[in-house]
Amino acid sequence: MENSSQHKPIKSNSHRAAILIMVLCTVFTSTGQLLWKTGFNQADLTTSFLTLINLPFLLGFISYGIGAILMLIAFKKGELSVLYPIIATSYVWVTLLSPWLFNEHISLLKWIGITIIVLSVSILGIGGSKKHAQQPSNQNKPQIPTKKSEVHQ
Amino acid sequence: MNKLIITCIVLIGGLLGSLGTLLIKIGVDKFHLKDLWKHKVFYIGGFFYALSSVLYLFALSKGDVTFVYPLVSTAYIWTLLFSVHLLGEKMNKWKWIGIIGIILGVILVGIGS
Structure with a gap:
């Protein structure tokens, strides 16, 4: 560092x-x-672990990979203390999709939980705009001063 | 499976996940994104993060979601401590409300499952 x-x-x-x-x-x-989860349900692990090699399971890796790249871009721009808890938004998507995909029921507590998560993520967004410029971050642009010194040489 | 063992697995998973994201954040801050793949810190961070996911999935397959999700929230506390003490990030009241809100929300989703 x-x-x-x-x-x-x-x-x-x-x-x-x-x-x-x-x-x-x-x-x-x-x-x-x-x-x-879909791929896992399709697989028969009692027979062989190789049954895990199916289309949904492999597509899962591609989707997860795109998500990982987006996470790196977000990490470059923002703070870990704010961005890490936002991973919890995935609970919101999974909960909202589970009745349709897995016939699971959304309980009242779950509705309250995902509503609080959505509100909290919004608060993190608002909170960030109120404290700009007070924040030191580790983002560094080392090229700028180097270029200046090169010009003088 | 014994609840104590599942608790330990999830707590270790939470710590590893937080350490993993911390290392990735350090790598992202220090290097250009397109050069990240050349650096060890990225792979060690990624490995910790992946390992934590495996531990969570294992715990979820053995234990109840109601029980596992609230324990997963310990990862947010670790990350908060690392961000403030090791990365020098500042807290303000909006961030506190947002982060505590998310922890509460995750616990409720777990209990409601």
């Missing part, structure tokens, strides 16, 4: 973009999880 000494404040736009990208990331990771 020796070259991360130059702290740049995270702008509120960048902060909000990071949150939106993180939410989009959870859409892909949730889709991945649901595909894995």
